[in-house]
Amino acid sequence: MLQLMKYEFRKQMFSKIIILAILGLMEVVFLGAVLLKKEEVMAISVLGLYVLACMAAFYVSIEAIITFSNDLKTKQSYMLFLTPKSAYQIMGAKVLGAIIQVFLTAALFLALGFADVFFLAARYSKVSEIIDAAKEILSGLSGLDITLPMILMTLFLIFICWISTIIFAMLSITLSTTVLENRKSKWIISFLSFILINVVVYKTMSLVGDQVTAGFYISSLVSAGISAVFIALASIGTSWMLEKKVSL
Amino acid sequence: MLECKDATKKYMGKVAVDRMNLTVEKGRIYALLGPNGSGKTTLMKMVAGLVKPTEGVVTYNKIPIGIESKRKVAYMSTEPFYYNYMNIADVGKYYADFFEDFSTEKYAQLIERMNLRTQDKVKSLSSGMAAKLKIAATLSRKAELILLDEPLNGIDIIAREQIITTIVESANDENALVVSSHLVDELEKIIDYAVFMKEGNLVMQGDAEEMRAERGMSIVELYKRIYA
Amino acid sequence: MEFDTNVPIYFQVIQEIKKEIINGSRKLGDKLPSSRELAVLYKINPNTANRIYREMELSGLCFTKRGLGTYITEDETMLKQIRVELADKLMDDFVQGMRLLGLSREEIMKDLEKKL
Missing domain, CATH: 1.20.58 (Methane Monooxygenase Hydroxylase; Chain G, domain 1)
Structure with missing residues (x-):
């Protein structure tokens, strides 16, 4: 690797x-x-x-x-x-x-x-x-x-969010390539699925976020954790599609 | 070594390869013949692991196409596919990094014979030079199965001779070559076995010399007969 | 070399080698290229190259020294035989061609006399 x-x-x-x-x-x-x-x-x-x-x-x-x-x-x-x-x-x-x-x-x-x-x-x-x-x-x-830890935590959250955006885009591109081999509407499908994935993640986060009423650090860690889970899922899902479905 | 059983590939309902049954054995050079769009490329890509069959199976040494087969199978596509940043030396480094059977010495030799310069950018090569580079890189691997998709497409006579010579040199008792082309006459004298494809189907296959003897016509004439 | 697509390739290469023996560019007892080299030389299939040596060996045109390679026969009678064979083939082609043109035996003979 x-x-x-x-x-x-x-x-x-x-x-x-x-x-x-x-x-x-x-x-x-x-x-x-x-x-x-x-x-x-x-x-x-x-x-x-x-x-x-x-x-x-x-x-x-x-x-x-x-x-x-x-x-x-x-x-x-x-x-x-x-x-x-x-x-x-x-x-x-x-x-x-x-x-x-x-x-x-x-x-x-x-x-x-x-x-x-x-x-x-x-x-x-x-x-x-x-x-x-x-x-x-x-x-x-x-x-x-x-405080400094607070700034670092915020930066960490931004970082995670940044990474997840990239990975979700990769997932969307793979999805559109797999589902629609050689179709012209690929780009639109990519974009729409990208939006959809982000909405799903955001909804999940706010759902879970409502349950957590702890302080800044705990809730930050929870949302970072959720993002990390979604990043992992998106990566594995993308790999699986690449392995099994994609024809180049 | 290679076996296709009812290998089928459909794109959005359109059939590119239709229930293909084919066996490839070592020590032979195969011609995969047919006009453009007859499914030659799709079939080769299935063997290379770039295209997943919709139905049927393709196995290499009894194992479905995958990481193991990719170690042993070398595929050369019709179009150039190297990264834009690369020069000819970078292509060699890339192959050396990923393929254990790649010989840097052989690559250097072939590059010299093909009159290519290692510092030349891949992007700026003429189509003839790009074709020679692809052949050099692919045949510098000591692969067991070598798939060459239209290696003579759009190339002048001199380069053709160089490429044919390199192909013949690379053939031995331990490997098999599959060469696709719609320029049959170029392949006539170097092949053992001919496979004719039409609209995704296998229409005829057999030992080249036997076909010539049985039908009293060359592979070129047979080709004209089938596709006219 | 240019090939006639209607005649088996191995046969054409053997004819070519025979011609080379007659015109002296290959001598009796000379070592022949390995079958791989032969394949590259004539840009033909390596298995066809093997077959060429098999056929040539069968007809006594060449022989194999174990571990050393393939050699052209040293038998001088072979030389005559090849010459007769090649001449015969040329004659056949010639006569057949002239007959196709509708020329009679006398006309063919006359033309031949003139050329000679």
């Missing part, structure tokens, strides 16, 4: 290099601006970094889905399905590959974001005052005392 994962990364490497290159460039501009105290350039580069972070997050997920689609719907599919590997291994490599890529992307941008804020705070003493003020406003609004 390691071999399969290696090629999952290899196939999607080019865009990652581009993102890294742009990120590096913007970071240099930002740090330079902070050092030279050029406020205007600083503002633009912060905005740029923020936009890049959003786009990268979006693109990493989209690319995982596009790659999956190409690996199923184009001649490129022979590359994977001629190898003596089971569909479970192939899907496993894809799921793990997506998780690692999303994790690394998120980790990189978060780490850089924190580092940049601290750097800024060190250079401008006013900034740290602003951060403190922001914290107070936030905890005032939510009525909660925002």
Whole structure:
């Protein structure tokens, strides 16, 4: 499976290099601006970094889905399905590959974001005052005392949700390919089944969520758990269809 | 080694391969003949494990097609299918990573003979070069069963000769080759056995030399007789 | 080499080898290529190549030295025999062709005299 994962990364490497290159460039501009105290350039580069972070997050997920689609719907599919590997291994490599890529992307941008804020705070003493003020406003609004574990838990939930979106898209694509070999309406069916799966998951979550009246951590863990179960089910279901039903 | 029993594939109610019964034994070169759309490709893909039969079974060494058979069967499709990022050297690395029977030395040899350059991008190859690359990669595997789908399609005479030579060289007593084509005359002299397909059905099969002797006509003429 | 699709391939290759023996490009006692090499050389089926050597051996045209390979016979009478056989075949084709054109025995003889 390691071999399969290696090629999952290899196939999607080019865009990652581009993102890294742009990120590096913007970071240099930002740090330079902070050092030279050029406020205007600083503002633009912060905005740029923020936009890049959003786009990268979006693109990493989209690319995982596009790659999956190409690996199923184009001649490129022979590359994977001629190898003596089971569909479970192939899907496993894809799921793990997506998780690692999303994790690394998120980790990189978060780490850089924190580092940049601290750097800024060190250079401008006013900034740290602003951060403190922001914290107070936030905890005032939510009525909660925002702590680091809480932020981490929220990030974890976003991460799980992100992964599940990718996996559900893979399931939808496989479903439409299996049910409708060679039909033109494949894309619409893919999309509709994607929506349907998400609705089902959301309904289940709110149903279970209503039963749980525990605190923030417990309910977060419960919804993360439900998502994880659905991710596992979707992965296994997709693999099963790939193994038994799909004709390339 | 290979056995198809009533192998059938339907696409949305349309029958691509209809109750195909076929046995492939080692030490032979088979021609799978028929015009476009006669089901040759679908049949080959079933053997390669890319298409699941709707009915019937396909077994390799008595085991249904799956991971085990994929280790031993090499399939070459008509269309190029390598990843866009790859150059010719990357294709070799990919095969070496996934197929134990792949020989890197043989690949290097064939690439050189076919006048290909290892640093060339797969995407930028002409159709003739792409065809030669596919043959080189597929035949660098010491596979027991080799399926070549239209290896001579859209290729100039020189490249054809190179490909035919490579195919003949790869045949031995321990393997079997199945070559599909609608250009029968190219295959006439290299095959042991001919299988004729029409609209998903097997219409005739037999030893090439025996067919020629019994009917007093070449496989090419027989082909014309069947499909005219 | 170009093949006539109406004549068995093994037969055509044997004829070709015989011609090579007569015109001297293969000598009596020479080693012949292995059947695999023969297959690649003429781009023919490897089993057909095996058959070619079997047939040639049966007719005494070649023999196998165990572990060494296949050799053309050293028997000089074979050479004459092949020549007669090939000439006979050419003559048959010639006469048949001329008859098909509707030429009489005398006309054929006259034409032949002129050519010679």
